[in-house]
Amino acid sequence: MIDLHTHTLFSDGALLPGELARRAKAAGYQALAFTDHVDASNLFLVLENVGRVAAQGAAYFGLDILLGVELTHVPPGLISRLADSARMNGAQLVVVHGETIVEPVEMGTNLAAIEAGVDILAHPGLITPEEAQLAAERGVHLEITTRKGHSLTNGHVAALARRFGAKLVINNDAHAPGDLISRDQRRRVALGAGLSQDEYLQAEANSWALVERGRRKG
Numbered sequence: 001m002i003d004l005h006t007h008t009l010f011s012d013g014a015l016l017p018g019e020l021a022r023r024a025k026a027a028g029y030q031a032l033a034f035t036d037h038v039d040a041s042n043l044f045l046v047l048e049n050v051g052r053v054a055a056q057g058a059a060y061f062g063l064d065i066l067l068g069v070e071l072t073h074v075p076p077g078l079i080s081r082l083a084d085s086a087r088m089n090g091a092q093l094v095v096v097h098g099e100t101i102v103e104p105v106e107m108g109t110n111l112a113a114i115e116a117g118v119d120i121l122a123h124p125g126l127i128t129p130e131e132a133q134l135a136a137e138r139g140v141h142l143e144i145t146t147r148k149g150h151s152l153t154n155g156h157v158a159a160l161a162r163r164f165g166a167k168l169v170i171n172n173d174a175h176a177p178g179d180l181i182s183r184d185q186r187r188r189v190a191l192g193a194g195l196s197q198d199e200y201l202q203a204e205a206n207s208w209a210l211v212e213r214g215r216r217k218g
Contacts, residue, residue, distance in 0.1 A: 001183050002207040004033040005070065005095055005122055005143065005171035010046050011036035014176040017053035021061040027180040031064035031211045033093045037072040040082060047089050066214040068093030070122060073105065076112035083116045092214035098124035102149040114140045119210060120169060123150035124157055132160035135167075141206060142166050146181055146189045147173035154193035168195070168203040169210065 007013030008020055015023065017034055024032045034050045046069060054067035069086050071079055071094065083094045096113035099105045100123040110128075113121050114135045121127075121135065122143045135142055142161050145151050150173060161168050170190055172179050181189075190200040 001027075001029045001186065002031045002204070002211060003029055003172045003174055003180065004031075004066070004068070004093060004120060004169060004207055004210060005035050005145075006032055006174040007036050007070075008034060008050060010050055011038070011042075011070075012175060017050050018061075020174070021053065021063065021065060023177050024174075024180055025061055025063050028183065029063060029180065031066070031208075033066035033068040033095075033214070035068040035070040035093065035095045037097070038069045038082075038086070039072060039074050040078070043069065043082065043086060044089060047086065047091060051090055064211055064215070066092045066211065066218075068095060068119075068214075070095040070097050071113075071118075072097040074109075076106060076108035079109070079112040079118075080116035083113075083118050087217075092217045093120070093210065094118045095120045095122050098122050098143070099126070100150045101125045101153055114138055120171070122171065122173065123147070123153070125153050126156060127160060129160060129164070132166050133164040136161075136165045139167070141169045141210065144168055144170045144190055144193050144195070144203065145173050146170070146186065147179070151189065154189070158193040158195055158199075162199070167206045168199070169207045170200075170203050
């Protein structure tokens with residue numbers, strides 16, 4: 001299992017990065033990404049501090065760890081610039097906090113993230129057909145999330161991803177130990193969103209491909 005969307009106490013998570021890694025390993029995860037919420041105010045602080053633990057990775061924690069960020073409530077006009085800055089300062093994975101229907105995310109965030117070519121557009125809410133098509137063309141992964149609230153539009157995201165061939169990943173958006181759900185529950189969430197068994201397996205394979213790509217960046 002892989003979770004490419006997690007939060008530590010360097011943003012709004014409950015755990016230190018090291019404890020999150022240990023609990024993920026104990027829960028059966030083989031890889032995860034630290035993707036704390038960032039904007040221009042804390043981007044460098046998070047990458048520097050969380051990066052120290054991410055760099056220890058498999059050698060000490062027994063699982064692959066990617067250093068990432070989740071650009072959160074960043075004005076659409078600044079997303080591309082901040083994504084580039086994150087990558088230049090060591091981020092192996094760039095996630096954008098998409099237009100979930102349970103938060104007042106600014107309209108245009110989904111499009112700006114896709115145009116910026118980020119790795120994952122998290123919980124993109126009522127993403128439009130045009131945006132889903134562009135995500136497919138740009139190789140931006142759309143997220144099926146297990147997180148309460150954000151998951152309300154999983155079925156919509158899955159349907160548009162299928163229609164346009166956009167790649168999917170399944171993430172927990174983990175903030176606390178109980179968010180690191182089991183393999184069976186991940187599968188149930190995926191199937192509940194309307195994915196077939198083959199589509200679920202492909203989504204998991206997409207996550208592994210992102211891990212491999214992140215390793216090369218590291």
